[in-house]
Amino acid sequence: MLGIMKAGYSEFKFDRFDVKAILMDMFAADTTSTTIEWIFSEILRHPRVMKKVQKELEQVVGMDKMVEESDLESLEYLNIIIKEAMRLHPVAPLLLPHHSIEDCMVDRFFIPKNSRVIINVWAVGRYPKVWTDAEKFLPERFCESNIDLRGRDFELIPFGSGRRGCPGMQLGLTIVHLVVAQLLHYFNWDLPNGMQPSELDMTEEFGVLVGRATHLIAIPTCRLKK
Numbered sequence: 001m002l003g004i005m006k007a008g009y010s011e012f013k014f015d016r017f018d019v020k021a022i023l024m025d026m027f028a029a030d031t032t033s034t035t036i037e038w039i040f041s042e043i044l045r046h047p048r049v050m051k052k053v054q055k056e057l058e059q060v061v062g063m064d065k066m067v068e069e070s071d072l073e074s075l076e077y078l079n080i081i082i083k084e085a086m087r088l089h090p091v092a093p094l095l096l097p098h099h100s101i102e103d104c105m106v107d108r109f110f111i112p113k114n115s116r117v118i119i120n121v122w123a124v125g126r127y128p129k130v131w132t133d134a135e136k137f138l139p140e141r142f143c144e145s146n147i148d149l150r151g152r153d154f155e156l157i158p159f160g161s162g163r164r165g166c167p168g169m170q171l172g173l174t175i176v177h178l179v180v181a182q183l184l185h186y187f188n189w190d191l192p193n194g195m196q197p198s199e200l201d202m203t204e205e206f207g208v209l210v211g212r213a214t215h216l217i218a219i220p221t222c223r224l225k226k
């Protein structure tokens with residue numbers, strides 16, 4: 001896109017604002033909203049977790065004030081909920097296709113130069129040799145582990161890793177934390193028509209991004225004092 005912009009041969013106006021808008025459209029909006037929808041689905045399926053994170057919000061933020069960005073680093077339980085939901089539901093389960101620029105060995109595997117490399121982070125996140133009770137949503141598993149999701153630990157790479165990892169990771173994580181924290185702080189949430197948490201359909205719809213097959217519907221009631 002920068003090449004097209006610099007060459008100036010497009011028949012329409014194409015400047016930095018257009019490049020930014022296309023990047024936001026292609027990479028930012030859906031990844032962030034889909035991640036939030038999965039996190040919220042897991043929280044609604046686990047009322048114990050919802051109560052615990054709301055308690056944390058009460059203690060850290062207080063019931064008479066809105067959540068601010070500066071509160072986020074103190075919300076430790078929220079942080080591990082988000083890690084756990086992104087382990088089970090990486091929105092780009094195969095990342096973007098990568099291309100090897102030279103021969104290399106990864107563990108025992110030889111990858112010749114010019115190969116297309118697809119990394120299945122969905123399977124890595126559920127690999128039973130790495131994760132105990134891999135299919136279960138257990139945020140507390142991260143209390144005793146330093147595993148991070150920013151690309152340093154290859155067991156958990158929902159943003160990819162290295163030079164071609166997601167450049168919007170910090171922005172994405174801040175939006176996800178803030179939106180989820182605000183929704184849980186301001187409202188209590190119920191499933192519609194007396195649906196039980198265990199009945200919530202978690203079917204995935206496969207594509208470049210993997211979202212819920214049906215959108216999540218939840219009923220809010222006000223929780224804050226003012």
Ligand code: HEM
Nearest residue numbers: 027028031032035092095096158159160164165166168172
């Ligand atoms: C929770 C939110 C997000 C998630 C889970 C996410 C995830 C990803 C993943 C998995 C990749 C592919 C990395 C790879 O193949 O190794 C990627 C690439 C990318 N992301 Fe994100 N992303 C998020 C938010 C954002 C935001 C907010 C922006 C921009 C403002 C952004 C911009 C990009 C761009 C430009 C690429 C392509 C990078 C390249 O090919 O070099 N992303 N993202």
